[in-house]
Amino acid sequence: MKERLRGWLIDIAVLVVAAAEATLSSITEHTTTATVLSVIAVLALLLRNRWPFLVYLATLPAVAVVDVYVAAVVALYSVSARYRNWWLLIGCGLALTVCLFFPIPEPGEDFTASDLVLEIIDSAMTAGGPILLGRFLQTRRELALRLEEVREAREYERQVDAQVILTKERNQLAREMHDVVSHQVSLIAVQAGVVTVSTADPAVREAVEHIRTLSVNTLDELRHMVNLLRASGTPESELSPQPTLTDLHRLIDNSGIETELLGAAPAGIEAPMQRAIYRTIQEALTNVRKHAPGAKATVEFRRDDSDLTVTVTNTAPTRPALALPSARHGLIGLRERAALLDGRFHAGPTADGGYQLRLRLPLN
Incomplete structure (x- = not known):
């Protein structure tokens, strides 16, 4: 929610600055064409997150005719943040650089070679700034995603290591239960069976038979628990069948x-x-x-x-x-x-x- 609110505030601030520049430039030009191109450039920014390249193209006429370049700079930043193709970005930067030369000075105006060089440098820096900023922020977002993937991978590896350790402990516990407890309970069942055969007292025979039955049931439950421990949390280790x-x-x-x-x-x-x-x-x-x-x-x-x-x-x-x-x-x-x-x-x-x-x- 905070991220969305911050995005809206940034969009509103960009529109306000672009609209203020376009208004001042249109008042200076005093032409219908300048007003229309300025309005198109500003309103096009509303769609820059959906169609950044088309919005950028829509802002270029305002740069060439009215010298309104805030909207174009913002649109170029959106293109740079969306696309990775450097040939496309270089072409967009050159297009903005060329448009910033307009209107070309008339023949009678004083325009030296040094002025031309400075104009080229200024135009190139104006066009290159949003491209570099867009690529920088996009790279930072990609690195943040990669770091998140690395953290998730490490967490998964930690869980796998913990599961391996737990599996070893379960297998060791299963072996101990099988080798010690199962052996002792089996001896109880066998000895109870011997007493059942050798005694003539019905009460003793009934009690010993009951002991043997309990021992057999205990062995069945013990085998089931050993199987669960050896399964180590796999789908086959579900507590089924359970009483x-x-x-x-x-x-x-x-x-x-x-x-x-x-x-x-x-x-x-x-x-x-x-x-x-x-x-x-x-x-x-x-x-x-x-x-x-x-x-x-x-x-x-x-x-x-x-x-x-x-x-x-x-x-x-x-x-x-x-x-x-x-x-x-x-x-x-x-x-x-x-x-x-x-x-x-x-x-x-x-x-x-x-x-x-x-x-x-x-x-x-």
Whole structure:
């Protein structure tokens, strides 16, 4: 907006100066021809940004007949700023130089050779000034564009370098996950299978079978995450297929926790919201299994006019919990998921010794 306003002010100033010079010259000449040529030269400047060469040609008669040259100088500058052909610019400069000689002195007037040389120099400088200025400003604009292209290229190279580094880190993380975590979980699944075959106690067999099922599911999810990490942000690395709310009953059944499901999510909610709800419930049930053995859980969906609230509440544990390592990264991730969806997340203990996770997401 500022650039456009400045351009308008410059055009208005140029028109005012050209009109003032043309008016004074026309008053001096006292001829209709001088007035008409002066008016044409000034009005032609209104189109100098669209057709600079034709406007320049329209201003030359006023230079030759009336000695009005401000409009021609401005038009020549516009030609120089638009075109790069030096032969065209030299021709336009010579045309203005010749027109500046008119009217030619009559034979009786005193006109020496030195006057002729000075007139040539003055005319050439008058014609050459706008050409050099136009080329200078045009070159400066082109250099500014080149510098902008260089900055964009450097920024692109920086992003590429960062992506290469990130790819290496992802591949290293994928290798570690595959070599360490996958190996350990596989051993758990194999040993659980051995216990299932060797034991005669139905309760033990059921518990161990459940452990083996969880291990197999963990390996499947781990393979999927390794593939995502190795894809390194390519189109193939989209989070698909990802769990949705249709998988919620299977998640609850495989959790090994007595869980009550109250209500349901509204139909047609977007996939990112379904993933956030699923991961919240998954993390809540995992925490119950780790930190509240023997506890019961309740998953409740509630909807009001604008929000959907998902609450996972567990009772107090009935058995001592094993000391398992935890960095609380799961809760941090859930809070980040909620923030990305403009939602709110809360986690904290309840009055009866249990724990509650609450996710509130906007539906509109």
